Amino acid sequence: MTAAARSGAHDSGPLLLGVRHHGPGSARAVRAALDAARPAAVLIEGPPEADPLIPLAADPELRPPVALLAHAVDEPGRSAFWPFAEFSPEWVAIRWALEHGVPARFIDLPATHSLAWDKRTDTAEPAEPTGDAEPTGAAESKHAGEDTDAGEGADGGEGERVRVDPLAVLAETAGYDDPERWWEDVVEHRGPGERDPFAPFAALAEAMGALRERFGDGGHTRYAVREAHMRLRLRDARKEFGDAVAVVCGAWHVPALRERTTVSADRALLKGLPKVKADLTWVPWTHRRLARSSGYGAGVDSPGWYGHLFCAPDRPVERWLTKVAGLLREEDRIVSSAHVIEAVRLADTLAAMRGRPLPGLGETTDAVRAVMCDGSDVPLALVHDRLVVGDVLGEVPESAPAVPLQRDLARQQRSLRLKPEALERELELDLRGPTDAGRGRLLHRLRLLGVHWGEPAESRGSTGTFRETWRLRWEPELSVRVAEAGVWGTTVLAAAQAKAEADATAATALAEVTALAEQCLLAGLPDSLPVVMRVLADRAALDTDVGRLTQALPALVRSLRYGDVRGTDTGALSEVAAGLAERVFVGLPPACTGLDTDAADEMRGHVDAVHQAVNLLAETPAGGAVPGAGEAAGSGGGGAAGGSDGAIGRGDLRGRRRGDLRDRWRGVLRALSLRDTAPGVIRGRSARLLLDEGALDAAEAARLMGLALSPGTPPAAAAAWIEGFVGGGGGLLLVHDERLLGLVDAWLTSVPAEAFTDVLPLLRRTFSAYEPGVRRTLGELVRRGPGQGTGPGGHAPATPGFGTEPDTARADAVLPVLRLLLGLPDGDGRETTGHDNLAGVGA
Incomplete structure (x- = not known):
C-alpha cells in the first residue's frame, strides 16, 4: 500500500472502507480508494462459501442486479439472499479486484452457520439498520416469507432492545428530518474531484465509532459473532498479504474490526455454532426487491434513481x-x-x-x-x-451452479422464447399452436410445483378452451421455489408428475382431487392422470356430503373440455363425472331441506354450477373429448351396434346414459321447484332453469310464480323466490313477459308495510344486478302499469318498442342485405314473406 494510502487511512493497518450498501456515492468512493491504495487483496462482507463464485462476476453475461442465493441442501426452503446492484460498493470492489487480478474473498459469517442459526431460533428478525444496510452481510431470508438478517438472531430480551439506525441518528444530529436527504447531501452530491479519496471513510468511521460507544451493538445481538468471524478472516489475510489489504464492509462494523481482541476470544464466540449443509449460486435480482418498500431491511427508497446517479x-x-x-x-x-x-x-x-x-x-x-x-x-x-x-431484472450465465431442475427450466424458457421479466405483463396463448401450447403446459406445471411465475387471468377475447391468458412476473423468490421443487425430479415434467401423484395421495377432500385432475390435464401430465383418477374414484365412492359433491362435479366436468385442444384422452374422467352426477341427483333434493338463508344462497350457487356441468357433460362425446375418437367400440367389434347379433355396444350404452343425464337433471329441478320444504331461492332458481331449458312453458312458470306470491306465503319467502327466479340475468325475462312482471308488481303492492322493510334488501340485491338499460325499461313498464293494456286482437300488452306480431314488410326489406352477408342465392323467384325467409336462414 502506498504512503498516501496509509496517511489517508489514518493508521498503518489494513484499509477499512466502511460503506452504505447500495449507495452510488459509496460505490464511487470505494473505486477511487481502491485505485489510490492498490491493495494486494480485497475482503468483502459476505458468505465465505461464495468465494468460488466470485470469478463469475467477470462474465459479461452476469448482469446486476443479482444476488447470492444460499439454501440448505436438505431443506431448500430455508434460504437467504445477498443482493448486489451495479451501484453496490461490494459489487464495485469485486469487479475492481477481478479487473486488476487481485484476490477477492468474503469474510462474513458462513451461510452454513447463519442458515442453521435461523433454524435453531426459528425466529425472523429485521435486517440491519438503514445505516448499515446489509445486502451482503445480512442475508435476506425467505424462510417464513420475510426479510431477515441471516447472520443475526433474536434471543430473549436481547432481541427486544431498540435497534439503532445510524443514518437516522447522524441525520438528526445534522439537523435533517430525513436520513435519505442527509445522505444525498453529504455523500451522493459530493463532487468527483476529492483530493483525499480516503477522507469520507475516515469521517464515517469516526462517526460510527461515536455511535458504537453510545449504543453498543445497537440492539443487534448477532453482530458480535459475525464481527468475530470477520476479524479472524482479516487476521488470516494479513498473515498472507501483510497490511496491503482492503476491507469493504458496512460502516457500522468498522469500529469492531479496529478493535483489538485476541484470537482465542473471537474463536470462543464462534464455538458451538450450529451447522447445515448449504449450496450457493448466483440468481437474478430486481430493483424492485432492492427497495425498502419490499420489506428488505437493507433496501433503499429509490433503486432506479440511485442506479441513474451511478451511471x-x-x-x-x-x-x-x-x-x-x-x-x-x-x-x-x-x-x-x-x-x-x-x-x-x-x-x-x-x-x-x-x-x-x-x-x-x-x-x-x-x-x-x-x-x-x-x-x-x-x-x-x-x-x-x-x-x-x-423494473430492471438481472441476468445470470449458464455457467453458474444450479440444481438440475433450474437448468431444465432455463432450457425450456429459451426453447419456448419465454424470457423472465421483472415487469408484469399479460400473455395471450392460442393453444392450437405448438409453441403456445408448450408455454401453457410449462406454466401449469410450474404452478403445480408451487412456482407461481404466471397466474391465470380472464381472457378479454375469445372464451374458448383453446385460449389462455396469463399474467407473468418473475420474482427472485421463485429461484428458491425452483430449488425446493428439485426434490420431486430433475426436469419440470418429472417433478410435476411426481408432485401431482403425491398431492393426490395426500388429498383429503374430494374437491382437491378434482382440481388436481384438472391441473393434470392443463399441465399435460397423462402419466399422472391414472393415479389421480384412481384416488378420485375412491374419494367419490366414500364421500356422502352433497355439498362437497356439487363442488367437485363442475371442476371435473370442466376438465373434459381440455382434451379437445390438448389431445388428452379423458374417457376415464368422463365415466367418473357421470357417476358423480348420478349421486348428486339422488342426494341434492334432501340436502336442500332445512337450510338457513346463507346456506340456501350457497346451495343455489351449487345448483347453478351443477346445471352448467350437466349440460356440458351431456354434450361431451362418450369416449372422451378427443376429436375423432368417437364412441368406445362394443365387445363384438361390429361398429356402433357392437356385433353382428345386433347387441348394443358399450359406447352406445354410455351415450344413452349421457343423454339421460340431462333428462334426469330436469326431473331433479322439477322436484326442487315443487318442494315446499326447499328454500324459496332454490325453488325459484329451479323454475327459472327449467324455463330457460324449454322444459317449462311460460304459463306454468306464471302459475308457479303466482303460487309463490300468493297471500298465504310469508313476504320474506316470496321475495326469496323472486330472487332465485329473476336474479342474475333475469331482468330481460321481466321486460319481455309482462305477465310475470305484473305478478311481481301486484305482489309487491300488496306486501304489508310492517313486512316491506324485511323484503326490501332482497329486492334491492336482485334488481341492482340488472343492467342500467334493463332497470330503466322495467321502470317505464311499472310506471305505465304492467298488464293494464292489451295489444291488437286482445293479445298480451305490447312492450314499448316491440310489436304484437312480426312485421313481414320490414323483414322483407333486410333480406337482400342478409343474403349478401351470408352468401345465399337470390332464390327461385317464389314470393315469400320475410318470416319464411328468416326461418329458412335459421334452418
Missing part, C-alpha cells in the same frame, strides 16, 4: 428529467423539450431555496409534478414505479 457520466438531473419525459411520452402524454428545460430550472431553484448543494430526488419529483404532470399525482405514480424504483 450518469454528467448532468444527472438533465438526463433524469429527459428519461422521465420519454416515459411520459410513451404513455401518450404531451411532454416537449420545453417541459424538460422548465423542469430543470425549477429543480435547480428548489434546491437553492432549500439550501441543498444539488437537486435531489425530492426536487426533481416536485419539478416533474408541477411541469410535466400538471400537478397530478397519477402520472407521477407511474414515474415512481417505473423509474424511481425501476
Whole structure:
C-alpha cells in the first residue's frame, strides 16, 4: 500500500472502507480508494462459501442486479439472499479486484452457520439498520416469507432492545428530518474531484465509532459473532498479504474490526455454532426487491434513481428529467423539450431555496409534478414505479451452479422464447399452436410445483378452451421455489408428475382431487392422470356430503373440455363425472331441506354450477373429448351396434346414459321447484332453469310464480323466490313477459308495510344486478302499469318498442342485405314473406 494510502487511512493497518450498501456515492468512493491504495487483496462482507463464485462476476453475461442465493441442501426452503446492484460498493470492489487480478474473498459469517442459526431460533428478525444496510452481510431470508438478517438472531430480551439506525441518528444530529436527504447531501452530491479519496471513510468511521460507544451493538445481538468471524478472516489475510489489504464492509462494523481482541476470544464466540449443509449460486435480482418498500431491511427508497446517479457520466438531473419525459411520452402524454428545460430550472431553484448543494430526488419529483404532470399525482405514480424504483431484472450465465431442475427450466424458457421479466405483463396463448401450447403446459406445471411465475387471468377475447391468458412476473423468490421443487425430479415434467401423484395421495377432500385432475390435464401430465383418477374414484365412492359433491362435479366436468385442444384422452374422467352426477341427483333434493338463508344462497350457487356441468357433460362425446375418437367400440367389434347379433355396444350404452343425464337433471329441478320444504331461492332458481331449458312453458312458470306470491306465503319467502327466479340475468325475462312482471308488481303492492322493510334488501340485491338499460325499461313498464293494456286482437300488452306480431314488410326489406352477408342465392323467384325467409336462414 502506498504512503498516501496509509496517511489517508489514518493508521498503518489494513484499509477499512466502511460503506452504505447500495449507495452510488459509496460505490464511487470505494473505486477511487481502491485505485489510490492498490491493495494486494480485497475482503468483502459476505458468505465465505461464495468465494468460488466470485470469478463469475467477470462474465459479461452476469448482469446486476443479482444476488447470492444460499439454501440448505436438505431443506431448500430455508434460504437467504445477498443482493448486489451495479451501484453496490461490494459489487464495485469485486469487479475492481477481478479487473486488476487481485484476490477477492468474503469474510462474513458462513451461510452454513447463519442458515442453521435461523433454524435453531426459528425466529425472523429485521435486517440491519438503514445505516448499515446489509445486502451482503445480512442475508435476506425467505424462510417464513420475510426479510431477515441471516447472520443475526433474536434471543430473549436481547432481541427486544431498540435497534439503532445510524443514518437516522447522524441525520438528526445534522439537523435533517430525513436520513435519505442527509445522505444525498453529504455523500451522493459530493463532487468527483476529492483530493483525499480516503477522507469520507475516515469521517464515517469516526462517526460510527461515536455511535458504537453510545449504543453498543445497537440492539443487534448477532453482530458480535459475525464481527468475530470477520476479524479472524482479516487476521488470516494479513498473515498472507501483510497490511496491503482492503476491507469493504458496512460502516457500522468498522469500529469492531479496529478493535483489538485476541484470537482465542473471537474463536470462543464462534464455538458451538450450529451447522447445515448449504449450496450457493448466483440468481437474478430486481430493483424492485432492492427497495425498502419490499420489506428488505437493507433496501433503499429509490433503486432506479440511485442506479441513474451511478451511471450518469454528467448532468444527472438533465438526463433524469429527459428519461422521465420519454416515459411520459410513451404513455401518450404531451411532454416537449420545453417541459424538460422548465423542469430543470425549477429543480435547480428548489434546491437553492432549500439550501441543498444539488437537486435531489425530492426536487426533481416536485419539478416533474408541477411541469410535466400538471400537478397530478397519477402520472407521477407511474414515474415512481417505473423509474424511481425501476423494473430492471438481472441476468445470470449458464455457467453458474444450479440444481438440475433450474437448468431444465432455463432450457425450456429459451426453447419456448419465454424470457423472465421483472415487469408484469399479460400473455395471450392460442393453444392450437405448438409453441403456445408448450408455454401453457410449462406454466401449469410450474404452478403445480408451487412456482407461481404466471397466474391465470380472464381472457378479454375469445372464451374458448383453446385460449389462455396469463399474467407473468418473475420474482427472485421463485429461484428458491425452483430449488425446493428439485426434490420431486430433475426436469419440470418429472417433478410435476411426481408432485401431482403425491398431492393426490395426500388429498383429503374430494374437491382437491378434482382440481388436481384438472391441473393434470392443463399441465399435460397423462402419466399422472391414472393415479389421480384412481384416488378420485375412491374419494367419490366414500364421500356422502352433497355439498362437497356439487363442488367437485363442475371442476371435473370442466376438465373434459381440455382434451379437445390438448389431445388428452379423458374417457376415464368422463365415466367418473357421470357417476358423480348420478349421486348428486339422488342426494341434492334432501340436502336442500332445512337450510338457513346463507346456506340456501350457497346451495343455489351449487345448483347453478351443477346445471352448467350437466349440460356440458351431456354434450361431451362418450369416449372422451378427443376429436375423432368417437364412441368406445362394443365387445363384438361390429361398429356402433357392437356385433353382428345386433347387441348394443358399450359406447352406445354410455351415450344413452349421457343423454339421460340431462333428462334426469330436469326431473331433479322439477322436484326442487315443487318442494315446499326447499328454500324459496332454490325453488325459484329451479323454475327459472327449467324455463330457460324449454322444459317449462311460460304459463306454468306464471302459475308457479303466482303460487309463490300468493297471500298465504310469508313476504320474506316470496321475495326469496323472486330472487332465485329473476336474479342474475333475469331482468330481460321481466321486460319481455309482462305477465310475470305484473305478478311481481301486484305482489309487491300488496306486501304489508310492517313486512316491506324485511323484503326490501332482497329486492334491492336482485334488481341492482340488472343492467342500467334493463332497470330503466322495467321502470317505464311499472310506471305505465304492467298488464293494464292489451295489444291488437286482445293479445298480451305490447312492450314499448316491440310489436304484437312480426312485421313481414320490414323483414322483407333486410333480406337482400342478409343474403349478401351470408352468401345465399337470390332464390327461385317464389314470393315469400320475410318470416319464411328468416326461418329458412335459421334452418
